[in-house]
Amino acid sequence: MNDNYLNELNEAQRAAVEATEGPVMIVAGAGSGKTRVLTYRIAHLIRKGVDPFNILSLTFTNKAAREMKERIGKIVSKSEARNLWMGTFHSVFARILRNEAERLGYPTNFTIYDTDDSKSLIRTILKEQGLDEKIYKTGMVLGRISAAKNNLIGAQAYLQNPAAQEEDRMSGKPKIGIIYDQYQKRCFKAGAMDFDDLLYNTNILLRDYPDILNKYQDKFRYIMVDEYQDTNFSQYVIVKQLAARFQNICVVGDDAQSIYAFRGANIQNILSFERDYPELKTYKLEQNYRSTKNIVNAANAIISNNRDQLEKNVWTSNAEGDLIQLMKANTDNEEGQIVARSIFDTKMNAQAKNKDFAILYRTNAQSRAMEEALRKMNIPYRIYGGLSFYQRKEVKDMLAYYRLAINPHDEEAFKRVINYPARGIGDTTVDKLIIAARDNDVSLWTVCENIGPFGLQINSGTTQKILDFVAMIQSFNVMLPVQNAYDLGNHIASHCGLLRELYADKTPEGVSRYENVQELLNGLKEFSDGDTTPPIDLVESDPELQRIEVAKQANLLEEAGLSDKPLRTLDQFMQDIALLTDADAKETEEDLNKVSLMTIHAAKGLEFPYVFVVGLEENLFPSALSLNSRTDLEEERRLFYVAVTRAEKRCTLTYASTRYRWGNLTSCEASRFLDEIDPKFIEYANAAARRQYDAFNEPSFEVKKPNPGTTATPAPPKKKNLVRATTAINSAPAPIDNSHLKNLQVGQRVRHERFGDGQVTNLEGPFPNTKATVTFDQAGQKQLLLKFAKLEIL
DNA sequence: GTGTAATGCTATTGG
């Protein structure tokens, strides 16, 4: 047992670790050792004699939970660490909901609908209601429903909520409440919960069943919430309820890193927290251990542009380090090339490994150019996020059969595979089934099981096909408790026809699909053999539940006449599949030394020695959709802050002047965020960036570090009135012909190629050396020399 | 009912 853990902490960290009783808020700047504090805090609790069964720790990813548990295990003991309740909100409360599902009228084996399932269900409802999909966009409808649930507004309440109704009327979508209501009913009938339901229903459970609230309040005597800035109202209330009795609640977060407001996260939760617990103790972790001074200072400069923030002073005693590198490319492909090239060079010059590099981007679509460039230079890489394994079509098809075997009422799984592979039950038939299900208020499955009594207008041949399908699913269903996950999964794969269908396709894509299903079966095999951790590493909860579980399994084994080996079944495997993300995937040997590619969102909580943030262009980063409101723009800026603070040694920012979007070439201008970093933190690391800088920064055009390489290159022949003096590394760029500005007056509206439109507020000195002060609508006040400024009078 | 061609839509971010 390691007794020295407290000595490994600085004063603030140590105080936060030792403040175990009562409400605590830890404001943790980027790279300030937050994970270490959380880890040691939990270890400290256990050392002080708190039973791990009584500790709940909510993390942002399951992987984070797994890793933290491992580290805690090294300080206390492995067996003690195992008993902690640790995981994401969704996985922890999915677990609890399974135990208590019956109270809410849900089956224990309820399905978790993913976003595709939810959208598909909404599409079905739109069709039924005769609503136009063009007006009621599924994503938008789901967004409204999701927002309502995250604010704990149920369907009925939504229909009676004047504000919501008014808003929907105003936006020309008055039926959203009806859709919401239908959606909930259909989910319930299908024995399914979507992601938001996992939190919403937990709230219902704790609100309406005092004995259950009591049970979990008593159980979770110490609660910790990581990444608190990214929790939504629904999560906030759950935590508040659970912590109400003992009030040993510790939240950790950084308002500067709040990047999930778009899905309901609410910084307000931090303020509410202060209000809820007046005796709150607050600790600030401000020393950054991760990054160099230049990175920390540049990041501080970025975030200081936000109005909404908690007071905080992040600093570091680390070395000065490299400046922020800025590189410009002509195209998105070239951007990929300069990044790949830079990685290659750094590997050579600094003995860096592939895994020391990360490429971060705003949107997943940007990965393509990066991948291509890395492939060409033979640099191994791994993409996080995007389409995960479990989201691939063939895998989802296979999983749909499994889901149906476990919960035949699962409507989305049913629709997915009722006629795939083709078995002669087409759309018309399925539509009849859907109508019958709706009219009788039952599930599709119930209709199929009782196809005679419902008296459907379906011919006998098709009826037989449906009955065959039902019989097949039923045969899978009865095997559930007596077969292990692999045996049953394999059996289903070969009997449902999917494997045959895929095997028949000999195209490269077809082969790959077949292999993916095989890969899924391999996963089942590993799970069944039990030599790896289950898909979700939520620790076996309280002894009571464990006993029930063990007894259940023993019974089943007895019935099956099997050995004493614990049976790991398909439904166990499937339980949390829907909640798995790429970030949770265990790293294989292979992944260990690869360059990481991911969105900035996915990079939250991670760190790398060398970070590239690519695509720093207006309308991409910040996203075009964020430009309308200050709060949205501030979220983008926090995102940029998160990106830069991932870097330990060096941070490189890149942008391209043209980029393919929607299949055609569009021109781009550099992101406003680049202007927000003081130039003294920036090194213009390629010639294009230096040129751009010189052109942009009239009137100062201070001389940047001379590039040793440039003097050797022959200067192009000089031309008069060259707009951009490409050789102007050591000399001022040639003035452009600006005689049209000669009579510029204060008060006139002007347009700048970079800063947009603005108004002249002051003029100083005689033309052509006039210095103009212009207040731009977007970019704010700038001083420009008329001699150089690319201004146009409006 | 099935398979292929044509159309149309999309690309924030994610559990």
Add this chain to the structure above:
DNA sequence: AGCATTACAC
């Protein structure tokens, strides 16, 4: 450009 849904021929 790439994917998904739709339209149309068989």
